Amino acid sequence: MDALQFLSAKDAKRHPVYALVGDEDFLKRHARERIISIAIGDEDPSFAVSASGGDRLDFSTARNELETLPFLAPCRVLIVDAADKFVTENRQALEAYAAKPSAVGVLVLDVKTFPENTKLAKALPDGAKIVCKAPPEYKIGAWCVEWAKTAHKKKLATEAAELLVERVGTSMGLLDQELGKLANAVGAKPVISADDVDTLVGRSKAADVFRIMDAIGDGKPAQALSILQELFAEGEDPMAVIGPLTAQLRKLATVGRLMVVEKLPMGSAMDAANVPKWEKARVNCEKQLKHLGGPRLLKLPDWLVEINYGLKGGNPLPERVQVERLIVMLARPREDVKK
Incomplete structure (x- = not known):
């Protein structure tokens, strides 16, 4: 599933194992937040969410953590950062875990690649494989318009979006930062115009x-x-x-x-x-x-x-x-x- 589709889905269900695939850190960060929200709702994540580097985590430790019901939360979320090595070294164990996962754990694998022809990938439903790759360049402007509306509660004029991409580039994280600055700078104005971008956004x-x-x-x-x-x-x-x-x-x-x-x-x-x-x-x-x-x-x-x-x-x-x-x-x- 595309990350933007996952983030906008109204009825996303909780899965025991997720794979965040790709190299767009902005999308991965927001996908993580959405998974945590789906998994524990409004509960304090400090009681239920932990993260570990994939280069120093062994599977038995991960399994034990996923089997432990946290205090004051419905389940435990374990995020494995840079998990490509972890997946490679523990593929069979992960395949067995995906077939019979913990009822109180959610495992999030943050990977660069996740080939669809592997048994592990085939074991996960589409909704649990979140592709975190930036839209093609010609769609970035349209994404800025939509993101300004949903995340910053402002209407971004099409011409303003085009100029913003020209000024900032196609990094979604940087574009989000600039949209936040613009939303604050225009105050009560409902629309961010091209003139606002021209005045307030520096050149990259x-x-x-x-x-x-x-x-x-x-x-x-x-x-x-x-x-x-x-x-x-x-x-x-x-x-x-x-x-x-x-x-x-x-x-x-x-x-x-x-x-x-x-x-x-x-x-x-x-x-x-x-x-x-x-x-x-x-x-x-x-x-x-x-x-x-x-x-x-x-x-x-x-x-x-x-x-x-x-x-x-x-x-x-x-x-x-x-x-x-x-x-x-x-x-x-x-x-x-x-x-």
């Missing part, structure tokens, strides 16, 4: 990369290279720079192909490429499209393949030099591009 390192694209769109190659050098001087890794840069360039390449090859209007092409509808995002995208021009837009996919291959060891040049070369190709005036 990833968002700084978009300043490079803005400078390119404004026809300021020296400024684009200066921003890049600032990021490198602050210790930013070239791979961390190329990630958000690549994401934006792919959108531009898609818009360019739709406009040049399929003759779609610019607005329709932007919609199809999932360019945020916030006015500033659209204006900046249009500037970048006009600066690059059709020939360069059609070359972008090849350039992106080349830079990604080069940064993974396929080019003997230093990584910084490779990124700088890409920025120069993007930033130079259109009349310098060979047709």
Whole structure:
């Protein structure tokens, strides 16, 4: 079961064994809280909930704890953190336990992976296997809108959500923190607007990369290279720079192909490429499209393949030099591009 579905379910039932699978700590934290709530209700968790690292826990100790009814609570919850090693070393014992679990215990296994073809995975119902992975990037904005409503009691405008993701990135934990700050900052206002986000949310390192694209769109190659050098001087890794840069360039390449090859209007092409509808995002995208021009837009996919291959060891040049070369190709005036 997807973690977001689990968190929103109204009638989730208690299971004796849960597996929290994936690498999104924000979802795992909230899934844990939901499991504890399902297991012990409003009782004090200090009497009934314990956690142990999977690298130092033996199964007999875990079993004894799960068999012990806690004081003033209907059951005991044992959370095994980083449980991949624990599961591997105790797979047969866990399979036997899942077949005949304690009536007063809830075991929560926090793992990175949990292959569905194992006997243990097959022994657990779907509702006990909680997949804690972040939604794809194109769905993060919609999640922000829903989370702002359910967790922070505020309506988040669609344009504000798009800008928030652009500023903060796709980390759900960081987005939740910023939404909490925004909800407090706007006070009694029922809606968080794009202007609120623009005023109150600082730029992340990833968002700084978009300043490079803005400078390119404004026809300021020296400024684009200066921003890049600032990021490198602050210790930013070239791979961390190329990630958000690549994401934006792919959108531009898609818009360019739709406009040049399929003759779609610019607005329709932007919609199809999932360019945020916030006015500033659209204006900046249009500037970048006009600066690059059709020939360069059609070359972008090849350039992106080349830079990604080069940064993974396929080019003997230093990584910084490779990124700088890409920025120069993007930033130079259109009349310098060979047709």
